[in-house]
Amino acid sequence: MDKDLILLGHGSGGKLSHQLLDELIIPTLSGVSVAGQNDAAVVEHNGQRLAFTTDSYVVDPIFFPGGNIGTLAVNGTVNDLAMMGARPLFMSVGLILEEGMSRRELAAILASMREAADGAGIAIVTGDTKVVPRGKADRLFINTSGVGVVENGVEINGCKARVGDRVIINGTIGDHGIAVLAAREGLELSTDIESDCAALNGLVAELLKEGDALRVLRDPTRGGVATTLKEIAIQSGVTVTLREESLPLKNGVKGVCSILGLDPLYVANEGKLLAIVAPERADAALDRMCQHPLGRDAAIIGEVTGASDGRVQLETAVGGMRGVEMLAGEQLPRIC
Amino acid sequence: MDKDLILLGHGSGGKLSHQLLDELIIPTLSGVSVAGQNDAAVVEHNGQRLAFTTDSYVVDPIFFPGGNIGTLAVNGTVNDLAMMGARPLFMSVGLILEEGMSRRELAAILASMREAADGAGIAIVTGDTKVVPRGKADRLFINTSGVGVVENGVEINGCKARVGDRVIINGTIGDHGIAVLAAREGLELSTDIESDCAALNGLVAELLKEGDALRVLRDPTRGGVATTLKEIAIQSGVTVTLREESLPLKNGVKGVCSILGLDPLYVANEGKLLAIVAPERADAALDRMCQHPLGRDAAIIGEVTGASDGRVQLETAVGGMRGVEMLAGEQLPRIC
Numbered sequence: 001m002d003k004d005l006i007l008l009g010h011g012s013g014g015k016l017s018h019q020l021l022d023e024l025i026i027p028t029l030s031g032v033s034v035a036g037q038n039d040a041a042v043v044e045h046n047g048q049r050l051a052f053t054t055d056s057y058v059v060d061p062i063f064f065p066g067g068n069i070g071t072l073a074v075n076g077t078v079n080d081l082a083m084m085g086a087r088p089l090f091m092s093v094g095l096i097l098e099e100g101m102s103r104r105e106l107a108a109i110l111a112s113m114r115e116a117a118d119g120a121g122i123a124i125v126t127g128d129t130k131v132v133p134r135g136k137a138d139r140l141f142i143n144t145s146g147v148g149v150v151e152n153g154v155e156i157n158g159c160k161a162r163v164g165d166r167v168i169i170n171g172t173i174g175d176h177g178i179a180v181l182a183a184r185e186g187l188e189l190s191t192d193i194e195s196d197c198a199a200l201n202g203l204v205a206e207l208l209k210e211g212d213a214l215r216v217l218r219d220p221t222r223g224g225v226a227t228t229l230k231e232i233a234i235q236s237g238v239t240v241t242l243r244e245e246s247l248p249l250k251n252g253v254k255g256v257c258s259i260l261g262l263d264p265l266y267v268a269n270e271g272k273l274l275a276i277v278a279p280e281r282a283d284a285a286l287d288r289m290c291q292h293p294l295g296r297d298a299a300i301i302g303e304v305t306g307a308s309d310g311r312v313q314l315e316t317a318v319g320g321m322r323g324v325e326m327l328a329g330e331q332l333p334r335i336c
Numbered sequence: 337m338d339k340d341l342i343l344l345g346h347g348s349g350g351k352l353s354h355q356l357l358d359e360l361i362i363p364t365l366s367g368v369s370v371a372g373q374n375d376a377a378v379v380e381h382n383g384q385r386l387a388f389t390t391d392s393y394v395v396d397p398i399f400f401p402g403g404n405i406g407t408l409a410v411n412g413t414v415n416d417l418a419m420m421g422a423r424p425l426f427m428s429v430g431l432i433l434e435e436g437m438s439r440r441e442l443a444a445i446l447a448s449m450r451e452a453a454d455g456a457g458i459a460i461v462t463g464d465t466k467v468v469p470r471g472k473a474d475r476l477f478i479n480t481s482g483v484g485v486v487e488n489g490v491e492i493n494g495c496k497a498r499v500g501d502r503v504i505i506n507g508t509i510g511d512h513g514i515a516v517l518a519a520r521e522g523l524e525l526s527t528d529i530e531s532d533c534a535a536l537n538g539l540v541a542e543l544l545k546e547g548d549a550l551r552v553l554r555d556p557t558r559g560g561v562a563t564t565l566k567e568i569a570i571q572s573g574v575t576v577t578l579r580e581e582s583l584p585l586k587n588g589v590k591g592v593c594s595i596l597g598l599d600p601l602y603v604a605n606e607g608k609l610l611a612i613v614a615p616e617r618a619d620a621a622l623d624r625m626c627q628h629p630l631g632r633d634a635a636i637i638g639e640v641t642g643a644s645d646g647r648v649q650l651e652t653a654v655g656g657m658r659g660v661e662m663l664a665g666e667q668l669p670r671i672c
Binding site: 003004005006007008009010011012017020021024025026028029030040041043045046048050052053054055056057058089090092093094095096097098099100101102103104106107110111113114117123124125126127128129130131132133135136137138141143145147149333334 | 339340341342343344345346347348353356357360361362364365366376377379381382384386388389390391392393394425426428429430431432433434435436437438439440442443446447449450453459460461462463464465466467468469471472473474477479481483485669670
């Protein structure tokens with residue numbers, strides 16, 4: 001393997017991605033060595049804290065059950081802001097179009113973006129459009145960047161998990177990844193699996209009412225629940241123990257994963273969040289989630305069980321315990 | 337021509353770009369019909385005005401005399417903020433990498449970005465990296481989005497040109513476009529033409545000292561000086577008259593343009609700005625420019641000569657007058 005080449009796995013959100021980020025991209029661009037990355041940067045300006053985030057979307061195919069690249073691009077950036085406890089304010093849209101792309105498809109995607117932005121209460125205020133020759137891109141890539149405001153008193157951070165805290169998820173895992181995979185490969189599934197793509201800022205607004213008891217929020221997108229929890233465990237210096245039996249999982253997703261040999265813990269989600277909550281408020285936070293349309297299948301899936309250099313372990317249904325690592329390589333390329 | 341297809345010209349920055357923006361993208365995404373677009377959005381938040389802008393960079397080749405895609409991506413976004421009179425604060429970097437891209441080249445580009453950001457005094461605070469399979473992108477696309485602050489009293493806008501105002505440019509035109517074209521085509525030029533790629537916020541800070549006399553700032557990138565002036569003329573409802581003899585132009589650029597049949601008025605610049613300045617302060621503004629390293633070849637190149645629906649005309653060297661339109665079609669694809 002030529003070490004000079006960029007591999008697909010460098011975009012997986014897993015181990016290779018983290019290596020590229022930690023060794024090359026972050027130190028070079030920011031001039032600092034950053035131990036843990038949050039979903040958005042929080043920048044102080046004139047006594048106010050602004051959250052700022054960017055994501056490029058290269059999902060293949062661009063239309064899939066439950067959404068399209070446009071809904072993904074809007075909701076993804078809204079969610080990255082929300083995961084810092086920020087209220088989304090405004091966003092940008094950067095389009096890279098391949099020559100020959102259908103204008104009708106573009107119009108449909110833009111309409112979805114508008115609808116998603118209106119739904120999330122974020123304004124699209126600026127944009128850019130480039131076109132590259134046929135064969136130099138794949139129909140359409142979208143970048144969205146967003147700005148939000150972090151209100152006084154809100155302190156959500158990946159480094160705040162403490163021993164005893166509970167891990168809560170707002171619903172079933174793996175829906176997005178399997179929906180996109182099925183659409184890409186033309187799998188005829190007996191069940192209708194749809195992407196969970198959704199804006200989570202409304203749900204987060206509910207959770208923020210828990211105040212200091214709400215320690216960490218993060219959306220398990222690329223790399224799935226496993227990779228995201230591993231990131232948090234490392235940032236906080238703790239061990240997280242998951243209970244396999246508690247993981248909400250649709251039968252259809254379970255079935256496809258078992259046929260294809262995929263572990264749903266590593267499959268991407270686009271409308272899910274992991275909340276780490278102080279033990280005494282975990283049930284209350286779970287209740288808040290369950291009362292929200294995007295949290296009806298919420299569950300407490302694990303606990304912070306000790307201090308460590310960032311271990312994640314899974315207590316299996318039969319009572320065994322196995323270590324959980326970050327996604328290695330590339331399980332499902334171009335999932336978002 | 338199938339009207340449903342996206343054409344290269346839709347990314348030119350010229351007439352087709354404006355049609356796509358005005359007919360489809362802006363009305364759909366923003367829900368409003370916008371008569372004229374500035375380089376960045378200015379959003380009011382908590383009594384403060386923030387400028388916000390995004391651009392994707394798809395230049396081919398990614399390295400060229402005078403810069404690379406990374407310097408372009410940083411300076412371009414800094415300049416879009418500066419053109420609204422904003423002081424750049426922070427920016428994001430979104431990378432879309434093609435599988436198989438050289439990691440060494442990526443490292444060189446990132447180092448250039450850092451250097452450019454440090455030079456412009458803007459912090460890179462957040463980012464994202466995606467990888468797509470070989471053949472689905474062209475080595476590297478970069479999106480940068482930036483946030484700046486517009487200080488009280490600063491009111492720069494494309495709609496503010498008035499009859500009598502002078503048009504000033506800070507130096508020679510067409511350098512960037514010709515440098516990229518020569519690098520792409522492997523032209524052996526007798527002269528060394530380099531991209532003018534530069535951050536203009538320092539120069540703008542000088543010009544802002546002119547206060548209200550400084551009406552409009554805009555950087556003539558894609559579509560060149562002609563298209564940019566046409567945009568301003570339409571936004572302000574005025575006629576702009578350029579004097580061909582006054583246009584600063586390097587002999588090398590002039591030579592390549594005349595051989596290839598290109599009009600330098602339509603060739604892209606990446607370190608130039610057009611300033612529209614009240615007549616009584618035009619000489620003072622010109623002096624400020626000439627004293628700045630990025631304005632040594634500055635010149636007054638024209639004047640706002642009347643009210644209209646947005647005409648631009650060129651007084652030729654022999655005294656004739658010809659109309660100047662926006663770039664039609666695509667002169668030089670992937671110039672930024």
